[in-house]
Amino acid sequence: MPSIRLLPPELINQIAAGEVIERPSSVVKELVENSLDAGARRIDVDIEAGGARLIRVRDDGVGIGVDELPLAVASHATSKIGSFDDLEHVASMGFRGEALASVSSVSRFALVSRAHGNDAAFRIEVDGGTLRSARPAQHPQGTSVEVRDLFYNVPARRKFMRAERTEFAHIDDLLKSLALARSEVEFRLSHNGKPVRIWKAARDEHAELQRVAEVLGEDFPAQSLHIDHAMAGLRLSGWVGLPTASRAQADAQYFYVNGRLVRDRIVAHAVRQAYADVLFHGRHAVFVLHLQLDPSGVDVNVHPAKHEVRFREQRLVHDFLFRTLHEVLAQTRAGQNILSVADARASLDVAYAVSAPVAGAWSGSFDQSRLNLGVRDAPLADYAALLGESGSTQQSFQSPMAAKEEGETPPLGFAIAQLKSIFVLAENAQGLVLVDMHAAHERITYERLKSARVSSNLRSQMLLVPLSIAVSAKEAAAAEEHADALAEWGLELSRSGPSTIVVRRIPALLEGADVAQLSRDVLSELAQHGSSRRLQEVENELLSTMACHGSVRAGRRLTIPEMNALLRDMEATERSGQCNHGRPTWVQLNLAELDKLFMRGR
Missing domain, CATH: 3.30.230.10 (Ribosomal Protein S5; domain 2)
Structure with a gap:
């Protein structure tokens, strides 16, 4: 074993570079974050050969004074923190003070900067860790950093770099993420001299x-x-x-x-x-x-x-x-997000605030008796009518949209027909609405079953023979700590040893479930996150199955009143835009999209 000795600064920086600088996009990340910390409002990123040949980042930030330029590339030198209290309240993107030192140790590095209020800019260069004296240069207020021939002196790392296209794709993805983080900053990206991205600063x-x-x-x-x-x-x-x-x-x-x-x-x-x-x-x-x-x-x-x-x-x-x-x-309901994709592209002002009414949401009332369709006062009040035999759907009726008054049309409109006993076709103010009747009814039934479960007390049942389960010590401690919360869900667990629990009671709704696996899943989440929804998820899975079997099936003929009742319940039911399995329950086709199908001009 060799004797203990201090590592030279160049090797220390290269080791640090191995931790921080994985590929060219890592360099871009460090440089752009420095620009953001400097208060830049425009950042230009120029790349050549996927970053292997050149990475240049230019900003209009506060700049660096000539006396501080050598410190900028020194290890653990920074203006962002000065005490342990600052480290406890980090508000900047960078704070370690090792990025530039690490980058300059594995590249041909140059930094040009003009500080705010200074008449001249200065340039320093670092070649493989060797710093050269600062000299005057031309540059507007701000800083430019050039990184050439990345990993030229670390051949083993350079061999692990991917193809030019792959490395640039990583840089592009990184800039996208930074552009989303700081919308008030303008970003420009070019590759091999060609502009690729321009994100203008967002003012509102x-x-x-x-x-x-x-x-x-x-x-x-x-x-x-x-x-x-x-x-x-x-x-x-x-x-x-x-x-x-x-x-x-x-x-x-x-x-x-x-x-x-x-x-x-x-x-x-x-x-x-x-x-x-x-x-x-x-x-x-x-x-x-x-x-x-x-x-x-x-x-x-x-x-x-x-x-x-x-x-x-x-x-x-x-x-x-x-x-x-x-x-x-x-809070999402079918009919709320009524704008079609084509509408959104025409006007991007379609952000739906949680606390504000949703665009297109219907809050009016209408007189269903005017439609001469015999719709019940309480839509779908009796779901047995949908599950039993129905009368003939061959009805003579006036177009609902022709009978409506201005401003009275609900979001999903009024039913006009049923297609192949699977889809409900409805007409609303925007155009045509198609509804998967089984998926929609399944969600409605599922939400009602969940509400009924919450409103009634959860019943539990004792196990005939208490079940002993081996778990980790951390999970056993979680069972002991959260025993009261678990009991509220009908699951009674008690710790019987350092890594053993005993199950004495389970929710009645989960009779026949794998009690041991369920208990382990619950305790694992409690130990890791401090809370668990596993019991609720398992119960929801059961309720979802019940809702699926209890919902109107494809092939079932519905009357026009039943279709309208289904549409009204969709508008009033939470999460009704998707069924229990995540499939969409409805689709909107506006007049522009329908015109396009038939090459009509308006």
Whole structure:
């Protein structure tokens, strides 16, 4: 074993670069974050050969004085923190003071800057860790950083770089995430001398939504809900996609904590639970969410690349995120998001605030007797009428839209026909509405079963023979700590040893379930997140099955009054835009889209 010795500064910086600088996009991240901390309002990023040959980041921030230029590339030198108290309240993107030192140790590095109020700019160069003296240069107020020949002196790292297209794609994705985080800043990206992206600074909510549409697609505004909710020192704002706007991959999920893009298991678990009742199996939600809280409530110094954070009040954050998203999704009803995709592209001003009435939502009343259809006063009050034999649907009636008065049309309009005993066709103010009658009725029945369960006391039953289960010590402690909460759900657990629990009582609704596996799942979530919805999820799965079997089936002929009653219940039922399995229950085709199908001009 060699003797202990101090490492040379160059090797220290290269080791740090191995932790922070994974690929060219890592360099772009560090440089752009420095520009944001410097108060830049415009940032230009020029890339050559996917970043292997050149990375140049230019900003119009406050700049760096000539006396501070050598310190800018020194290890652990920074203007962003000065004491441990500052580290406990980090409000800047960077704070370690090692990014420029690490980057300059594995590249041919140059920095040009002109500080605010100075008449001249100065340039310094670092070649493989060797700093050269500052000399005058020409540059407007702000800073430019050039990184050439990345990893030229670390051949092993350079061999792991991917193709030019792949590396640039990572840089492009990074700039998208930063553009969503700081909508007030203008970003420009070019590759090999050709402009690729220009994100103009957003001055209002309309422009901010337009930037979101540029990143997530033109269809996203029409398929999203706007959130802005604050409670207990936490504020959540941004846009969440409707369940029908989900994706096969989790590649359109942007979550920011105090402006910093993070990947956090607490956040991921809360979002997944919020969408559990409406998202199709195997699909992933789309969202751009900003969580703001006191900097002392989050530790950002837990990952070298600052990708992860640690919340001091993890359970509070988890419950706040879940409840906020769950309530937002619960308030969606069929007919609310009435604008079609074509309408949204024509005007991006379609953000739906949680606290404000939804565009297109119907709050009026109408006299159904005027339609001469014999609709019951309480729509679908007796679901047996849908499940039993129905009369003939061959009725003579006037077009509902012709009989309506101005402003009286409900969001989903009035039924006009049934197609193949599967779909309900309705006419509303925008055009044609198609409804999957089984999916829609299934959601209505499911929500009513859940309401009935909540309104009545949960019944539980004793096990004939108490069940002993081996668990981890952490899970056994969770069973002991949360015994009262579990009892409210009808699950009675008691700790019988360091890593053993005994199940004595279970909810009556879950008779026949795998008690051991259910208990382990519940305790695992309690131990990890401090809360669990596993019992409720299992019960919901059972209620969903009951709703599926108790709903009107495809092939069942409905009368016009029954169809209208179904439409009215859809408008009044939470989450009625999707069935229990996450499939859409209705589709809107406006007149412009119908005209396009027949190549009509208006």
